[in-house]
Amino acid sequence: MQESYGVYSLLPPLIAIVLAIISRNVIVSLLIGVVSGYFIMEQSIVGALLESSKGIVSLFEKGWVVKTLVFAIFVGSIIELIQRSGGVDGFVHFLQKKKKLVTNKKEAELLAFFIGLAIFIESSITSLIAGAVSRPLTDKNGTSREKLAYICDSTAAPVCTMFPLNAWGALLLGLIGSQVEAGVITGEPIRLLGSALVFNFYALFSILLVLYTILAGIDFPAYTKVETPHLEFSEKEGDIFALIVPIASLLILVFVFLFITGGGDMLKGDGSTSVFAAVLGSIVISSLYYLVKKSMPAEEILPAIWRGAKTMVPIAAILIFAFAIGDVTVKMGTGIYMAHFANAILHPALLPAGIFLLSAxxxxxxxxxxxxxSIMMPIAITIATNTATGTETLLPLVIAAVISGGVFGDHASPISDTTIISAMAAGCDLIAHVKTQLPWALLAAFLSILFFLLFGYLAL
Structure with a gap:
């Protein structure tokens, strides 16, 4: 078993989280968390600084990290191109003037909500598209950026796990399949995952609560100052296809590259490679469309691409340090330390709720x-199969508990890449997004625990 530094393994992420909340400087907080982790392991300031540097540099040797960073940066280019080409103006004109589909705050928020439901290829793409497309309308109608970030975040990962025809599904099927191959459980991975998704309570409650806040007209505190004069799009017709072409090409290309990298099976496709290739392909296709339609002068396209990319460099820096502290927690055995008590202290009926909390x-x-x-799925499945009674009925519950708990913890964490990207997509402050989303995430988690307790007892 991997070495664990015990209770000390909890310190790096806790230090990073507390400092991020207090200082509101996420990059510095994450860096301090990384260095503190290596200090515990190396017992030397010099060693900690040296190993921290090595750890951060080594991230660039991982293909998926580089592809994720390129994706995050060049999504900024797509957003800039859409804005400069008149795509946003065209979309707003179409909804407000031509079709009169979005005329108030509730309808603007519902637009973001339904975009989030409709796009379940990849959580980052869901958040980014929902935020980029809806933000002008939510700004114009008085929705705070914090509420938009909540809508983007809570209809991203939950939807991706409810309809896992994407990289999320590929990961989960792989984790379950590895347990089948190891002889821990029997059955078809896709059937086992499908039976578990019925109990994916956090995703379900998260989506329902978002819809409730919209229909009930609940406002979120507005910490992020929004300059609105440049959002007066009503007099400009623009070109709606200048928005549709980049987004549609991005979505279609993700499917295409998932199919290609999966050797004909999208569920086996490489998610990071697919979104990386799709974002670059979308920029090329969009640029060609703008040239043909003369939406932008040729000499303005390349500067717009670089200008949009530059706006995302700070986000890329945050992602790098978030990945770095994730590596530190793996090296210190944080997950192992927190998981090894479960089998000894939990009654079988409490197992789903316990797995949910531990995963969170x-x-x-x-x-x-x-x-x-990756940490919890093998542990949860092994514990369920070693339970004296109710193995067949407990197994879907514990698989769902891992999924639900992972998504909840990810939602609540200020060092999560999905939290960071959702704040970026909505154009709001990261810590403000965390603070305003947390009460609703906790409510969804509380309801999930109740249901996991109920079904845990019914399963025995």
Missing amino acids: IIAFSTGTSWGTF
């Missing part, structure tokens, strides 16, 4: 739901 704590501490799935 790990995801919150590490800032990654995927990492949590």
Whole structure:
């Protein structure tokens, strides 16, 4: 078993989270968390600084990290191109003037909500598209950026896990399949995952609560100052296809590259490669469309691409340090330390709720739901199969508990890449997004625990 530094393994993520909340400087907070972790392991300031540098540099040797960073940066280019070409003006004119579909705050928020439901290819793409498309309308109608970030975040990962025809599904099927191959459980991975998704309570409650806040007209505190004069789009017709072409090409290309990288099976496709290739392909296709339609002068396209990319460099820096602290928690055995008590202290009926809480704590501490799935899925399945009674009925529940707990912890964590990207998409302050989303995430988590307790007892 991997070495664990015990209770000390909790310190780096806790230090990063507390400092981020207090200082509102996420990059510095994450860096301090990384260095503190290596200090515990190296017992030397010099060693900690040296290993921190090595750890951060080594991230660039990982293909998925580089692809994720390129994706995050060049999404900024797509957003800039859409704005400069008149795509946003055209979309707003179409909704407000031509079709009169969005005329008030509630309808603007519902637009973001339904975009989030409709796009379940990849959580980052869901948040980014919902935020970029809806933000002019929500700004214009008085919705705070914090509420838009909440809508983007809570209809991203939950939807991706409810309809896992994407990289999320590929990961989960792989984790379950590895347990089938190891002989821990029997059955078809896709059937086992499908039976578990019925109990994905956090995703369900998260989506329902978003809809409730919209229909009930609940306002979120507005910490982010919004300059509105440049959002007066009503007099400009623009070109709606200048928005549709980049977004549609991005979505279609993700499917295409998932199919290609999966050798004909999208569920086996490489998610990071697919979004990386799709964002670059979308920029090329969009640029060609703008040239043909003369939406932008040729000499303005390349500067717009670089200008949009530059706006995302700070976000890329945050992602790098978030990945770095995730590596530190793996090296220190944070997940292992928190998980090894479960089998000894939990009654079988309490197992789903316990797995949910444990997964949530790990995801919150590490800032990654995927990492949590990877840590907890084998543990949860092994514990369920070693339970004296109710194995067949408990198994879907514990699989769902891992998924739900991972998504909840990821939502609540200020060092999560999905939290960061949702704040970026909505154009609001990261810590403000965390603070305003947390009460609703906790309510969804509370309801999830109740249902996991109820079904845990019914399963025995």
